[in-house]
Amino acid sequence: MGYKEEFNKWSTDPYFDEDTRAELANLLGNEKEIEDRFYRSLEFGTGGLRGVIGAGTNRMNIYTVRQATQGLANYIVKQGAQDKGVAIAFDSRIMSPEFAKEAALCLNANGIKTYRFDTLRPTPELSFAVRYLGCTAGINVTASHNPREYNGYKVYWEDGAQITPPHDKNILAEVAAVTDFSQVKTMSEEDAVAKGLYNTIGKEVDDAYLKEVKAQSIHPEIIKEMAKDIKIVYTPLHGTGLVPVTRVLKELGFENVYVVPEQEKPDGNFPTVSYPNPESPKAFELAIKLAKEKDADIVLATDPDADRLGVYCKDTKSGEYVSFTGNMSGMLIAEYILKERRATNTMPENPALIETIVTTNMAKAIAKAYDVKVIEVLTGFKYIGEQIKLFEETGSNNYVFGLEESYGCLAGTYARDKDAVVAVMMLCEVASYHKKHGKTLWDAMLDMYDKYGYYMEGQEAITLKGMEGAEKIQEMMANARKNAPEELGGNKVISISDYKNDTKTITATGEVTKTGLPESNVLYYELDDDTWACIRPSGTEPKIKFYYGIKGESLMDAESSLAVLHDNLMDMFS
Numbered sequence: 001m002g003y004k005e006e007f008n009k010w011s012t013d014p015y016f017d018e019d020t021r022a023e024l025a026n027l028l029g030n031e032k033e034i035e036d037r038f039y040r041s042l043e044f045g046t047g048g049l050r051g052v053i054g055a056g057t058n059r060m061n062i063y064t065v066r067q068a069t070q071g072l073a074n075y076i077v078k079q080g081a082q083d084k085g086v087a088i089a090f091d092s093r094i095m096s097p098e099f100a101k102e103a104a105l106c107l108n109a110n111g112i113k114t115y116r117f118d119t120l121r122p123t124p125e126l127s128f129a130v131r132y133l134g135c136t137a138g139i140n141v142t143a144s145h146n147p148r149e150y151n152g153y154k155v156y157w158e159d160g161a162q163i164t165p166p167h168d169k170n171i172l173a174e175v176a177a178v179t180d181f182s183q184v185k186t187m188s189e190e191d192a193v194a195k196g197l198y199n200t201i202g203k204e205v206d207d208a209y210l211k212e213v214k215a216q217s218i219h220p221e222i223i224k225e226m227a228k229d230i231k232i233v234y235t236p237l238h239g240t241g242l243v244p245v246t247r248v249l250k251e252l253g254f255e256n257v258y259v260v261p262e263q264e265k266p267d268g269n270f271p272t273v274s275y276p277n278p279e280s281p282k283a284f285e286l287a288i289k290l291a292k293e294k295d296a297d298i299v300l301a302t303d304p305d306a307d308r309l310g311v312y313c314k315d316t317k318s319g320e321y322v323s324f325t326g327n328m329s330g331m332l333i334a335e336y337i338l339k340e341r342r343a344t345n346t347m348p349e350n351p352a353l354i355e356t357i358v359t360t361n362m363a364k365a366i367a368k369a370y371d372v373k374v375i376e377v378l379t380g381f382k383y384i385g386e387q388i389k390l391f392e393e394t395g396s397n398n399y400v401f402g403l404e405e406s407y408g409c410l411a412g413t414y415a416r417d418k419d420a421v422v423a424v425m426m427l428c429e430v431a432s433y434h435k436k437h438g439k440t441l442w443d444a445m446l447d448m449y450d451k452y453g454y455y456m457e458g459q460e461a462i463t464l465k466g467m468e469g470a471e472k473i474q475e476m477m478a479n480a481r482k483n484a485p486e487e488l489g490g491n492k493v494i495s496i497s498d499y500k501n502d503t504k505t506i507t508a509t510g511e512v513t514k515t516g517l518p519e520s521n522v523l524y525y526e527l528d529d530d531t532w533a534c535i536r537p538s539g540t541e542p543k544i545k546f547y548y549g550i551k552g553e554s555l556m557d558a559e560s561s562l563a564v565l566h567d568n569l570m571d572m573f574s
Contacts, residue, residue, distance in 0.1 A: 003038035006057055010038075015181055016063065020055045039467050044068050044175040046168040047382065050143055050152035050540045053095055060095070060151045062102045063181060065141075068153060069103045070184045071175030072137065073110035075167075078174075081136035084158070085113035087201070089126035090141035091240050091305045092266035093151050096120070099141045101189070103153070108192035109185035118202040120266055122240040122306030123154070124410075124419035127385075128209045129201070131160040131416075142305040145277035146541065148270045160416035161385025165518060206244070212414035213248055213422045217429055218340045220252060226432040227253040233296040234424070235260035235287045237276040238267040239304030244421045254428060258294050260286050270304075278303050278310025278407055281323065288312060288321055298431050298441060302420040307381075308407040309420040311427060313441040322442050326407035327360035327457050329427060332444060333409060334363060334401050336430045338370040341400065347372075348398035352391070354384045356404040357517075357524055358534050358547040362448070362455040363403070369452070373397060378499065378520050379536065381408055385416030405457060405547070449555065453530070456558040457549035458566055462573070465542045473537050473544045476573055480523055480535055485572060489550070489565030491527035498523055531561075533569050546570070 001009075010016050011024045027034050037056030042049055042064050049068055051060045076082055086107055090100035097120075104114040115133055117126075123140050130138035138156035146152070155171065157163050163171060178184065192198035217223070232249065234257060236242040242264060249257050262272050263286060270276045273283050278301040291299045291312070299312035299321060311324040324332075334353060341347035352373040355363045367374045375397075377383035384402040391397045392413075403409035408418030411426050427441075434444045449455075464472045484496055486507070497504045497515050499522040504513050522536040530551035537544050548565050552558025 003035050006038040007034050010055060010057075016055075020061070020063075023055045036466050044071070044172060045539050046172065047162050047380070047539065048153045048155045050146065050150060052149050053151050060099070060153075062098065065099045065102050065153060066106045066184045066186060067178050067181065068175050069106040069139075070110070071178045072139075072155060072171055073107050073112055073185075074177070075171045075174040076107075076112055076136055077110060079136065082110070082112040084134060084136040085115055085199075087126060087129040087133055087135045087138040088114055088116040088141075089121040089123070089129070089138075090117070091123075092120050092238060092268050093141075093143055093304060094148070094268035095151055096141045096268065099151065099153065100139070102186070103139050103141070104198055105186050105189060105192055106184065108195075108197040109187040111197070113197050113199065115199045115201045117205075118200050120240045122244060122419075122421060124307055124415040124417050124421060125205065125209045125244070127156060127160045127415040127417040128212065129205050130156050130158065132205060132208055133201070140305065144305050144540070145275075145279070145303040145308060147275055148268065152540070156417075159385065159389045161389065162380070162382035162417065164382050164386045209414070210244060210248055210251075212412065213244075213419070213425060214252060215414075216411040216422055216426065217252065218337065218344065218346075219429065219433065222432050222436060223429055224253045226436055227255045230254070230298075230428070230432050230435055231256040231258070231294055231296040232428060233258045233260065233287050233291040233294060233299045235263045235284075235301045236266075236306070237263055237273060237278070237283060237301055237304060238265065238270050239276065239302065239306060240266065241302035241306035241420060242266070244306065245302065245424050248421060248425050249428065252425065256294075258290055258296065260290055262286050276304050278308055279326070284310065284312060284323075291321060297435065298427070300424055300427070302424065303407075306420045307418045309409075309423040309427070310407055311441075313431075315442045316440055324441070324445070325457065326403075326405050327362070327455075328445055329407070329423070330403035330405075330409045331360065331362050331366065331448060332430050332441060333411065333423065333426045334403065335366050335448060336426070336433065337401050337411060338366060338372055342370055348400065350397045351400045352387075352397035353400055354387050354402040356380070356383070357522075359403060359405045360455050360457050360549060361530055361532070361551065362452050365452040365455075372400060378517050378522065379404065380539070381410070381418045383518075384410070388413050388416055405459070454552040454554055454558040455530075455549065456552060456562050457547070458562050459548075460546045460566065460570060461538070461543045463541070463543050469542050473542075476544055477521060477523070477535070477537065480572065483572075485525070488525060488527060488533055488568045489531060489548075489561060491529055491531045491565075493525050493527055495526045496523065497526070531565065533565065
């Protein structure tokens with residue numbers, strides 16, 4: 001069926017409610033918009049759904065949520081796991097509570113128990129809840145840090161991590177098999193509750209989750225000692241972080257925590273920031289203003305589902321607040337955990353740090369200094385969660401820390417997704433530790449540069465929307481495979497890893513080996529002098545992303561070298 005036929009069906013079929021049909025009626029004459037909404041079904045990727053909210057097959061709405069959930073339900077039933085149930089959480093975005101309820105009722109209609117949180121919760125708590133409740137799966141309704149017009153739907157399996165092989169491909173196939181809305185089941189909330197299928201959860205899980213978060217603290221005595229001296233400004237960016245973050249900080253003893261009042265309350269319209277992403281400087285404008293008023297030591301922001309953490313720190317020499325990348329804040333936490341675990345003799349046997357292939361190479365230098373193994377995985381925290389499960393099954397290693405460059409990390413194994421709540425706690429502890437020794441976090445970062453080298457990384461993304469954009473992105477990746485560069489940023493290309501074809505090619509000899517990682521549409525260039533670059537399409541947005549990193553002789557040298565590498569990389573696609 002073509003997009004026009006799908007549009008006509010949605011516009012006239014009584015299966016779709018009056019609001020949906022009215023929304024579509026307003027599109028008559030806007031052929032481009034109609035095509036974009038109906039030229040395909042919203043793709044259920046290896047992590048779930050994500051898209052713009054609205055009517056249409058290529059949009060997030062109750063019908064596409066039900067359709068995806070029916071596919072998940074079919075897979076759970078085939079696994080014979082319907083009695084174990086599914087945990088469901090949601091964030092502050094528009095339609096998140098409604099989508100969470102629709103997902104629950106679809107599962108219930110298929111005989112599957114659900115445990116839905118009473119109000120919004122952060123993503124890492126959903127990850128924790130899956131294992132805490134012994135569920136077979138989990139769903140979190142969130143679009144993470146995307147703009148306000150988006151929503152999404154992440155699927156987790158029984159280990160608490162987002163779905164990985166073989167479950168991701170198998171669930172994908174089940175969702176694809178639901179080709180007509182007549183195949184989708186649902187039921188009323190009243191009937192689901194009466195049959196014991198629809199269950200509401202809340203405080204018990206909160207308490208258990210936050211107990212595990214606080215257990216990751218290494219030196220709670222330092223927090224108590226410095227509690228009156230350190231000043232923290234925090235913003236949840238209208239999302240889910242307010243309650244868990246402020247509760248953890250208060251229970252650990254921090255006394256000077258200032259929440260940005262304009263961004264304190266959950267609000268899916270994100271009235272103070274168009275892009276609720278802690279990677280964006282604009283998201284920090286109100287927080288920096290408050291920090292200057294309070295003379296804060298550190299400024300923290302969590303994204304709407306509280307799995308990413310953005311950081312600014314005061315530079316006492318200049319008096320200005322310095323931004324930290326996800327790599328920088330992650331390295332501060334990693335260094336602290338590894339150093340203090342060694343110092344307190346609490347480092348486990350066969351310790352391992354896990355990072356994604358686009359995360360800073362400084363992680364390798366730090367791990368080497370503390371005799372900790374480094375394991376690299378594909379982009380996506382689910383692959384870090386997968387390694388934790390593998391460690392538990394095989395006893396090969398013990399997890400000590402995991403991080404990705406996109407402002408996400410995890411201390412501990414209570415959850416299997418990145419957790420900004422524990423990241424806030426750990427970073428505040430790190431700040432307390434360094435302040436006790438007369439240093440700021442920026443001073444500590446400079447010390448790390450002096451010790452390990454001036455590692456610096458960057459990222460660029462090109463947005464290409466719609467059907468034409470999707471085709472262009474694929475064309476760009478194909479061209480990159482055909483026209484491999486010999487050098488970038490003045491550095492020779494040593495090897496090219498093509499994760500789609502599972503090949504690693506040594507450029508000097510032409511020798512080809514396997515990457516050893518799952519199939520993914522990613523190209524990775526290893527260059528000399530500890531330099532690298534990577535290209536991949538986004539799995540959640542209509543973008544192609546470019547990652548790159550260098551090791552400089554100084555901050556100025558690193559910045560200059562990084563700029564040259566960026567320009568060369570972008571020239572490949574100009």
